[in-house]
Amino acid sequence: MRLAERLSRLGTDTAFAVSAEAKAYAALGNRVYSFHLGDMNIPTPPNIVEAALKAIREGKTDYCSNYGIPELRQATADDVNRSHGTHYVMDNVVIEPGGKPTISKFIQALMNPRDEVLYPNPGYPIYESQIEFHGGRAVPYTYREGPDGFQIDLDALESAISSRTRLLILNDLQNPTGAEASSEELLQLANLVRQNDLTVLCDEAYFHIRYSGASRSFASLPGMEDRCLLLYTFSKRYCMTGWRLGAAVGPVPLVDAIAKLNVNDESCTNHFVQWAGVEALTGDQSGHERIIRTLHERRDIAVAMLDRIDGVTCFKPNATFYLFPNVTELMERKGLEDYSSFRTACLHETGVSFCTRLHFGRPAPDERARHIRFAFSGIDSADIEEGLASLQRFAER
Ligand SMILES: Cc1ncc(COP(=O)(O)O)c(C=O)c1O
Numbered sequence: 001m002r003l004a005e006r007l008s009r010l011g012t013d014t015a016f017a018v019s020a021e022a023k024a025y026a027a028l029g030n031r032v033y034s035f036h037l038g039d040m041n042i043p044t045p046p047n048i049v050e051a052a053l054k055a056i057r058e059g060k061t062d063y064c065s066n067y068g069i070p071e072l073r074q075a076t077a078d079d080v081n082r083s084h085g086t087h088y089v090m091d092n093v094v095i096e097p098g099g100k101p102t103i104s105k106f107i108q109a110l111m112n113p114r115d116e117v118l119y120p121n122p123g124y125p126i127y128e129s130q131i132e133f134h135g136g137r138a139v140p141y142t143y144r145e146g147p148d149g150f151q152i153d154l155d156a157l158e159s160a161i162s163s164r165t166r167l168l169i170l171n172d173l174q175n176p177t178g179a180e181a182s183s184e185e186l187l188q189l190a191n192l193v194r195q196n197d198l199t200v201l202c203d204e205a206y207f208h209i210r211y212s213g214a215s216r217s218f219a220s221l222p223g224m225e226d227r228c229l230l231l232y233t234f235s236k237r238y239c240m241t242g243w244r245l246g247a248a249v250g251p252v253p254l255v256d257a258i259a260k261l262n263v264n265d266e267s268c269t270n271h272f273v274q275w276a277g278v279e280a281l282t283g284d285q286s287g288h289e290r291i292i293r294t295l296h297e298r299r300d301i302a303v304a305m306l307d308r309i310d311g312v313t314c315f316k317p318n319a320t321f322y323l324f325p326n327v328t329e330l331m332e333r334k335g336l337e338d339y340s341s342f343r344t345a346c347l348h349e350t351g352v353s354f355c356t357r358l359h360f361g362r363p364a365p366d367e368r369a370r371h372i373r374f375a376f377s378g379i380d381s382a383d384i385e386e387g388l389a390s391l392q393r394f395a396e397r
Contacts, residue, residue: 011129014359015375018343022353031351033387035374038175038321040239042294042377045287048238051279055272064271066262067255068095068247072274075281076232076247083207084217086225094255094262095277097269099205099233099246102258103169104130106201106229106248109257110167111136117167118160120152122176122324122360122371124203127169139165142364143177145326149315150179154188161196168193170218171203173210176360176373177324178317183216190221200228206320208237208288211296213318226251236321236377238280239291245269245277295321298376298384305388306374309395321377328370330395339370350390 018036026032067073073093080088096102103126111117113135119127121140131138141157143150170189172181181189193200200218207215219228229250235241248258262268299316302323306314311330314323327342336342339356346352357363357371376384 006133006135009129009132009135011125011132014125015355018353018355018359022347025347025353032347033350033352033383033390034379035352035354035376035387038236038375038377039241040236040291040377041379042239042291044239044243045280045284045290047283047287048240048276048280051283052243052272052276055275060272060275062271064268064274066094066268067259068093068269069271069274069278072277072281073247075278076249079281080230080232080249083215084220086217086219088225088249091252092249092255094248094259095269095274096246096248096258096262097244097266099203099231099235100126101265102229102231102246102248103127103201103203104134105258105261106231106254107131107134107136107167108261109254110199112166114164115167116162116165117169118157118165118198119169120171120174121362121364122357123169123171124175125360128361137164140361140364143174143179145315145369149317150174150177150324152179152181152185152189154185154192157189158192161192161198165196165198167201168198169201169203171205172218173204173206173215173319175206175320176322176355176357176371178315178320178322180317180319181218186216186218186221189218190224193227194223198227200224201231202228203231205231205233206236209292209295209321210319211292211299215319229254234277234280237291238288240276240280243270243273243276245273295377298379298381299323301381302374302376302384302388305385305392309388309392311395321375323374323376324371325374326369327372328368331370334395339372342370343372346391346394350387350394352387352391 015037073090076093077088107130116137116139117131128138142153144153202218233246303316312325314325339358355373
């Protein structure tokens with residue numbers, strides 16, 4: 001069998017590969033502390049589970065509209081308007097099986113072959129994969145590390161814009177760095193977007209995973225609502241990663257194009273799961289609040305433990321469930337120059353499993369600093385303490 005050529009341009013979700021390796025190592029009887037995958041080990045709130053069961057019993061087991069059920073589209077528009085101050089109506093919302101499908105559908109709906117698309121690096125690996133798979137040119141922009149965490153290198157981003165640049169992918173509250181743009185940076189970005197007539201995918205997967213302050217959306221800035229598509233998802237906010245429920249929110253012609261792609265791909269998003277989504281947005285929010293309290297406690301423990309490790313510096317993000325510690329000094333001291341041997345040594349000597357910077361795109365040739373990513377969404381506080389204490393002992397040996 002000869003597979004299609006375009007498959008050679010398709011990447012993957014690299015954290016899943018690390019997960020398979022950690023599972024295989026654990027299956028040999030080894031203790032593994034799982035910091036590698038942004039999955040969650042907290043149950044979905046019970047009112048959401050009940051709503052899904054009720055919908056199944058009521059026979060919501062057939063196809064529904066490729067746009068999603070009106071009740072969920074309206075609840076999503078209302079929810080976004082409340083937090084973003086936008087003016088979306090039901091027609092601006094199309095329901096998707098998770099947040100991820102919005103990435104490829106945004107690209108398929110707007111990008112022509114050889115168009116250039118700006119995307120964050122380090123960043124979620126699916127952007128580059130989908131841009132290249134669909135025949136575009138993936139143009140990375142990067143982040144600068146400072147005392148207040150990571151910030152988009154706006155000068156570099158501006159100089160990467162060419163006459164072929166059509167799209168910008170923005171993941172504010174970022175995976176893997178936890179970066180959050182300031183109001184000033186968002187305004188500068190909006191100017192660039194206007195001047196260069198770009199359309200923006202705002203990947204807001206972590207908009208509601210926040211420990212202090214308030215999240216701001218790029219789409220809320222004057223004139224940006226018409227230029228943005230929001231990637232909206234229930235996965236992290238309500239611990240519904242495996243339910244596969246999300247939405248794309250934006251201008252009607254784009255929403256219509258995505259709904260047409262839906263008919264061709266999956267027909268519709270799972271009908272009864274959408275009723276669980278209605279309950280998630282309009283019902284009791286104490287489940288979400290509990291999720292945030294749990295993650296908040298884990299973040300504080302993880303950052304405090306990492307701070308004790310000589311050769312590691314770690315910014316404490318206000319949002320997301322990722323830490324992106326700088327381990328340059330520790331790697332040098334251990335004589336482990338490349339990421340792969342450092343990761344393997346940590347797994348085998350401490351049981352701590354994580355992704356490295358390499359799992360989030362190719363580093364720039366002049367990139368000197370070394371980073372790894374810890375996800376604290378799938379590991380309990382006691383295991384965070386135990387695992388990171390083991391890492392500290394490894395660092396001190
Ligand atoms: C930045 C980012 N965007 C999108 C997604 C996809 O989320 P979902 O599970 O809703 O498809 C993830 C998942 O980890 C993510 O980190």
